[in-house]
Amino acid sequence: MRIILKEYLASLKERGELDKSVLPNLLSELGLRVLNTPMIGTRQNGVDIAAVGKIKGQDEQKYLYLFCIKAGNITRRDWEVSEQSVRPELNEIKDVYLRSNVDHENGTFPVKICLCCGGELEETVLVNWAGYTEQNKTENISFELWNGDRLAELMMSCLLARELLEDEPRRNFQKAVAMVNEPKACYEYTQSFLISLLLAEHTSRKDQLLKLRQSYICLHAVISWAIDADNLESAYKTSELALLLCWDIVRKIKKKKKLGKHDRSLVFIFDQFFQLFLQTSERYLLKVAYPHANQTHSLSVAVLSREPIDVNIAMFELIGRLALHGIWTEYISKSFTQSNPNLSGSLTENINNILDKMVSIINNNPTLHTPIRDEHMIEVALVMYLAQLTQSVNRFLPWINVMSEKTTFALLANTQYPTCFRDYADLLSHPKNSEQTYRDDACAGSILYPYIYFWAQWACTDDEIRKFAKRLEEQIPQCTHQAWFPDEDSDNLIWRGDTYHGVCVTDLSPDKGHKALLEMLNQAMATCTEINDISAIRSGLEPLFLTACRHYRLPIPPSFWHVNL
Amino acid sequence: MEDNSAMESDNFIKKALEDADLRGGLIHSILSIKSQTHELGAILCELHNAGRISLLSKTNLETIESLNQIKFWAVSHPICEAIPRLDSSYREVLTLVQTLVDKAGSDGAAGMPYTFLIKWCKLNPDKAQKIVSKAKDLDPICLSHCTFALQALEDIELAFDLLSYSNKKLVKSGFQALGRLEINGEPDGKRIIDKCCEALTPDNGKNLRLSAIETAFKTWEKIGASNPYRQQEFLENVITQNECDELVQLSAFLFYHPNGLVERSIYLILKALTTNERINPKATLHWLDLAMHANKRKWDYSKTLDAFAAQIARLDSEIESNQLYHFCDYAWEDSDNISTLFSSWLLKGQFNLCTFLVDMVGEAGKKNASVEIKKSDLPNDSDDQIFIARKCIGFLWLREVTAASLLMSIVKNGKKVARQVAEELLFNPLLLSYSGALRAFLEEKCGSSSKRISNCAQRLIEKHNTYTDGLKSAKHLVELLPTLEQRRSSAMLDRERRKNIHNKAHEKSLFAQLTSKQVLLYGKKSFSIIQGPGGEKTPNITPLSEFSYTTEVPRLSVVDPVGFTKMLTIFRLEQRVSK
Secondary structure (H helix, E strand, C coil): CHHHHHHHHHHCCCHHHHHHHHHHHHHHHHCEEEEECCCCCCCCCCCCEEEEECCCCCCCCCEEEEEEEECCCECHHHHCCCCCCHHHHHHHHHHHHHHHCCCCCCCCCCEEEEEEECCCECHHHHHHHHHHHHHHCCCCEEEEEECHHHHHHHHHHHCCCCCCCCHHHHHHHHHHHHCCCCHHHHHHHHHHHHHHHHHCCCCCHHHHHHHHHHHHHHHHHHHHHHHHCCCHHHHHHHHHHHHHHHHHHHCCCCCCCCCCHHHHHHHHHHHHHHHHHHHHHHHHHHHHCHHHCCCCCHHHHCCCCCCHHHHHHHHHHHHHHHHHHHHHHHHHHHHCCCCCHHHHHHHHHHHHHHHHHHHHHHHHCHHHHCCCEHHHHHHHHHHHHHHHHCCCHHHHHHHHHHHHHHHHHHHHHCCCCCECCCCHHHHHCCCCCCCHHHHHHHCCEECHHHHHHHHHHHHCCHHHHHHHHHHHHHHCCCCEECEEECCCCHHHHHHHCCCCCCEEECCCCHHHCHHHHHHHHHHHHHHCHHHHHCHHHHCCCHHHHHHHHHHHCCCCCHHHCCCCC | CHHHHHHHHHHHHHHHHHHHHHHCCHHHHHHHHHHHCCCHHHHHHHHHHCCCCCCCCHHHHHHHHHCCHHHHHHHHHHHHHHHHHCCCCHHHHHHHHHHHHHHHCCCCCCCHHHHHHHHHHHHCHHHHHHHHHHHHCCCHHHHHHHHHHHHHHCCHHHHHHHCCCCCHHHHHHHHHHHHHCCCCHHHHHHHHHHHHHHHCCHHHHHHHHHHHHHHHHHHHHHHCCCCCCCHHHHHHHHHHHCCHHHHHHHHHHHHHCCCCCCHHHHHHHHHHHHHCCCCCHHHHHHHHHHHHHHHCCCCCHHHHHHHHHHHHHHCCCCCCHHHHHHHHHHHHHCHHHHHHHHHHHHHHCCHHHHHHHHHHCCCCCCCCCCCCCCHHHCCCCHHHHHHHHHHHHHHHCCCHHHHHHHHHHHHHHCCHHHHHHHHHHHHHHHHHHCCCHHHHHHHHHCCCCCHHHHHHHHHHHHHHHHHHHHHHHCCCCHHHCCCHHHHHHHHHHHHHHHHHHHHHHHHHCHHHHHCCCCCCCCCCEEEEEEECCCCCEEEEEEECCCCCCCCCCCCHHHHCHHHHHHHHHHHHHCCCCCC
């Protein structure tokens, strides 16, 4: 375990990972109160994190801890080359920070200036460090080196100690780390340790915070290992899962004008999970989607499979993640419209880039014209939702048009038509034969066709719509065309991955006409109002609900089909 | 010494046969003795004529009828050899011949006993005359064998005489005999043809008419193609009657009796076969293919193609190229032939014809052969050229090099708009699907002496380079790989598929059908004992040889299965718009 942690800390190549992800949680669990966390671009006068308090089992009195943080190993070059080198920063803490940045309340405590790094202080710098600390220590100011070894030891003692982290989650965490190159296995082990840490009954509020921090640190370690192994699939899936499980705890915070200390800590940790998810998502898309979006078939061929279903599943997964990232970016952009118009503008540019990439990926990977899994309606709906949020619907209507033609042509030609089968073995051999009994089974129900039909009004000509409805009526007359709404149980279950809840609206068959479809949907929306009670939606975090739908494969409800902006 | 021992052996055989006949087991005895002597036919004849056995007894004939096919063919030959010198009544001999022929059924050698009957009739002319005279009295067994008696008697007038009778079976025998007898030059020939012409009335019934037609063809062959006496009139008469069996018969006579036919008559028959919708296409194709082999240097190729095309188009199911071996052989012999064939049949766009072309360049034919359509064979209209290009993709997409070579012909010789379409199709779907043999083919074409072809090939290679560079750049994306479980499941499915292919290959294999099967679990050579003619045993070690077949999975069927299927379906089904 210690070796895993040490390796993990050394692998944190970006400074932000250490000072934003690891240290605040660690310091909190050590018993310190974190005064500030680092902000990039603002003047910090050498201090990345300031905290005050007494470390359990080490300090006899309270100290003001000032951390100067560097990623990885500290080499000779890092010691004294530029303004951001160690020595100038230590000087700055001593000469500027202590004189101008410490408030009265904390000014009375003795100061510990800690040089912190995930790796080691290299031998060539050790003498400089010793000389510097000897020369600058005073009665009130002392220096400490917090290297990877020390951090690992502290994490072991206060976060992941045997008495704090039980055997089962510990084992699952270790297995998850070992399996980062097999995303499904890694996801399952991560899910196991996250569930046992987060969903188990917590004995106290403190215990709840500890478990959340443990989860975060462990998850962060798994993700770091995955990044190190250059396999971001595990990282993406686990960070998304953790975000949802964390929300399951945070959603229970009662709305108050001013949050209490515990609730603030909960929100802070949720924010860390959220940041981690967004960063992982961005990193994933930067590697997988953006550079290859404009190249014909590149992404499809990269699946390295001779089975069309593998390519289809992988491409819909990718387009869904891209759309979701766009939805989150749009959400964040909007929240900064007033407070930080520059950031908002830059995020809008990001969204435009995402939209461009989505169009390119759809055009260059034609498997996206014919979803084989009926549940790929989720991905289509996410794309169309983002398109509506960004007034880009017209760019995606041709896609809906092609889908309406090709999915029904596939029925005529008895080749890879959408099916509600979920088992991979069934999908692999689909269609097994051309018999109607098999087809009725494979298309027993559909959430995809009503959704396509809904958009066909804008995407297709009258003739095309008639052809679409006629083909469905002739080829899969037994199919139950349907949509899903959350119910009163949904909020308690959805975040944990339970999918047995909600209301299924049927009678959405395209042969009844568009007007009938709209009437039915409107009535259902007026009746099934429990969606408004979903915690994320109540809190204005619609993208979180959509994330849960995508992650746990629940249909996007009609409330998100057409957005009145 | 040797003579004595041979005599002893003969005596032993004769005694054994005699004893067996007494027990009612002569036929089975023939089976066991057969390998001991080559003179069994003569021995049987000798014993029968001496009254020591009764070869033609009812018991023996019934035993022959009850034999299985393997045993029957084993006894048939010595019995047939005994026939010519049998000293028996004509009725007994005819009954034996009838029994042998009936038992042989539809086998190709079923008529062998008739040859020996003719020999018997020649040695017994009085008995042959009796057969004819009894036939005139409508004795059934004599009526059935009258033709052979007439053939043995070589009496043309006697044959003509039969034509004057009212009984159609008798007249048919007369015609059959006239067809088989030698004639004394043109006058006899013309006389026979005249009679054949007369017989072509609808009242005469199918069998008689068919005999008359056959006799006419044989007679033209005897008098030579320089004098096609009443040939046009006769053929037009047959064709006008529009009797399916007779038309099929005409196609058979193109193979059996082509020498007496003039060119015009051949085309008359081919035209009739092309235009008549009701004839049996499978039988007609069989005869045409054989005739093709016999007459390939004489026939006009495009008319022949039309006749074949008409039959293939009428088939209920697809036909494989190995079923028309001679036709394909002739087509591949000459690049002009193959050019005309592909151009005309792709332009027709008919499903059976196009799938036949696919088979010609498939595993059973010349796999992935390069086919060039000559400028003279390419239709003038650019829409037609585009039509050919699309049909080429629709049907030949699994034979990428053949498809590409055909498209390159359009690039070389087609109109501007068709050239563009062909080049686009060469890239998408062909080059997007195949990077192996097709790429090598195009690289070779970069050095073509035709500027259009070399420029087009270079452009395609450049585009393909850009495409493959894109693929390479994303090769490292482990995130997109299927999960371990998915990979396991698809490997299992793949294994099942390969097993099925293996089994089907065994079912279709000619070797597997001809030989017994042994499975070697170890080693790379097999040991066996070969038994020589004298029973000596020779050990033999045979090294194993390997037959393998590789094919490239078209990429589009994985990355865009439905879109690709749709494209192919449209290309296959679309029909030419007549202008």
